[in-house]
Amino acid sequence: MATVKFILQSKKSNSPxxxxxxxxVNQVYKRKTREIVNPENWNPKKGSVIQRTALSKDDLQRQNELAGTLNKLEIFILEQYGKRIExxxxxxxxxxxxxxxxxxxGRKFEQLDFIENYLEHYKTNILPFRKYKGKPITxxxxxxQHTIIEKFQDFLKTEKKRLKVSDYNIAVGNRFVIFLREQYLSDNTVGKYLKYTKTIFKDAKIENILVNEQLSEIRGFTTDTPTPYLKVEELEKIQKLLIVNERLEQTRDWLIIGCYTGQRASDLFRMTPEKIININGREFINLSQKKTKTPVLVPIHKEVKKILNKREGNFPPQYSDNLESSKTIFNNNLKKICKLAGIDRQEYGRIYDEVKKHYVFGNYPMHDLVSSHICRRTFATMNYSKIPTAIIMSVTGHKTETEFLGYIGIDNSTLSEQMYSYWEQLDNEEDKKDLHVKNVY
Structure with missing residues (x-):
């Protein structure tokens, strides 16, 4: 039977x-409490404070408070022992x-029951060591995930009560979605954040923290996103555009390289002559994509080669050592070039409202929608159905055909329409064969 007794190990006036x-037997443990007492007021046999009555009001209050604290501490220790896990x-x-x-x-795992405490624990003790497919996450x-945790902590401040991890169910997840949408985040971002919360709270089980049985039912979501890209004739207009501004000329060169290599800005602006390799007399740009760590070997298109030749074997100069700064300059210059080239067809997309401080979706002139991402989409769309999809994906770095088709905005109806094109092509080939046979006879 477990027992608790309080003892003194000193004769000083303020003994702990x-x-x-x-x-x-042989399982007796001693540890210091935060309480002190004068040995003269202590009963060593009972292990408790001597209850004196001839005391001042303040001394009597201190005596009773100490006796009450020790009584509650004894109960707490025995309760924790009774509730212990194996x-x-x-x-x-x-x-x-x-x-x-x-x-x-409360004990550590009891404090972690509360979401705000668990999220801080997750940031410090779980997130730094997370892995994906056996490798540390990037x-x-x-x-x-830090951004999502900050968003969720802000969300908790809007709730009417202090939530525990076990409270995180579908209803709370739905309220989190509403909270995010009120901040004018895109639905794809909202869906992604919701998906990540499931990952974060699932790891609470590692700490033996109770999670809600509905956690597995909380799922992220995606919506169709605008997929603007440059048409071949528009790209040609930009290539033929007379540009006298050196900065805009630099941007046009990067745009052409991007549209013929299909890389994200994070990889585009890392291209250097040192990354060019020669295989069987053909030149390739050898990259490991920054976002996905996917190794890609990008063939150098003749249009890219023209730019390299023009610049004596070099890529255009970098805008900045900071990637985000480079992207901002590139995006601003892209809009100027496309406007000069008259790329003004109406497309559905989003632009950032500087007054409202959030993105607004709608129909806008194409030159207002262009950004660095248009390079990769233009490459994928321009080559789709002309080059086998698997070959295009080997350059863009997409993992699945479904992901690739969604990226360029191809749905089942488009694929079904393409079936007719292939049938017509096959029929034409059969007609040519029949004609060839008739001519032989």
């Missing part, structure tokens, strides 16, 4: 009180943790 916890090791460290928990508002992924 120790908790002596016994659970059996994996808990009962020793002096366990006793010290329980005593600390009594004064700090710095960028960690950044995204």
């Amino acid at each position: 009180i120790y908790a002596r916890f016994s659970v059996g 994996t808990e090791v009962i020793n002096g460290d366990w006793l010290e943790e329980v005593i600390t928990a009594y004064y700090s508002g 710095f960028r992924t960690k950044q995204k």
Whole structure:
């Protein structure tokens, strides 16, 4: 039977009180509490404060408070022992943790039951060590999760009560979605954030924290996104455009390189002559994509070669050592070039409203919608149905054909229409064969 007795190990006037916890033979542990007492006011046999009556009002209050605290601490220690889980090791460290928990508002795993505490614990003790497919997650992924955690912590401030991890169910997830939409985030971003919360809370089980049975039913979502791209004739107009501004000429060269290599800005602006390799007399740009770590070997198109030749084997100069700054300059210059080239067809997309401080979706002139991402989409769309999809994907770095088709905005109806084109092509080939046979006879 487990017992708790309080003892003194000193005769000083302010002696610390120790908790002596016994659970059996050779299983007796002692740890210091945060209480002190004068040995003259202590009953060592009973292990308690001597109840004196001839005391001043203040001394009597202190005496009763100490007796009450020790009584509650004894109950707390025995309760924690009774609620212990099989994996808990009962020793002096366990006793010290329980005593600390009594004064700090609960044991570690009990405090982590509350979402705000768990999220801080997750950031410090779980996120830095997360892996994906056996490899540590990227710095960028960690950044995204930090952003999501900050959003969720802001959301918690809007709730009417303090939520526990076990409270996170479909209804709370729906309220989180509403909260995010009120910040004018795109639905794809909202869906992605919701999906990540499931990943974050699922790891609470590692700490033996109870999660809601509805957690597995919380799923992220995606919506159709605008997929603007440059048509071949528009790209040709830009290539023929007379440009006298050196900065805009630099941007046009990067745009052409991007549209004929199909890379994201994070990879586009890392291209250097040193990354060009020669295989069997053909030149390729050898890259490991920054976002996905996917190795790609990008064939150098003749239009890219023209730019390299013009610049004596070099790529255009970099805008900045900072990628985000480079993208901003590139995007602004792209809009200017496309406007000069008269790329003004109406397309559905989004532009950033500087007054409202959020993106607004609608129909806008194409030159207002262009950004660095148009390079990769233009490459994929321009080559789709002309080059086998698997070959295009080997350059863009898409993992699945479904992902690729969604990226360029091809749906089932488009694919079904293309079936007729292939049938017509096959029929034409059969007609040519029949004609050839008739001519032979």
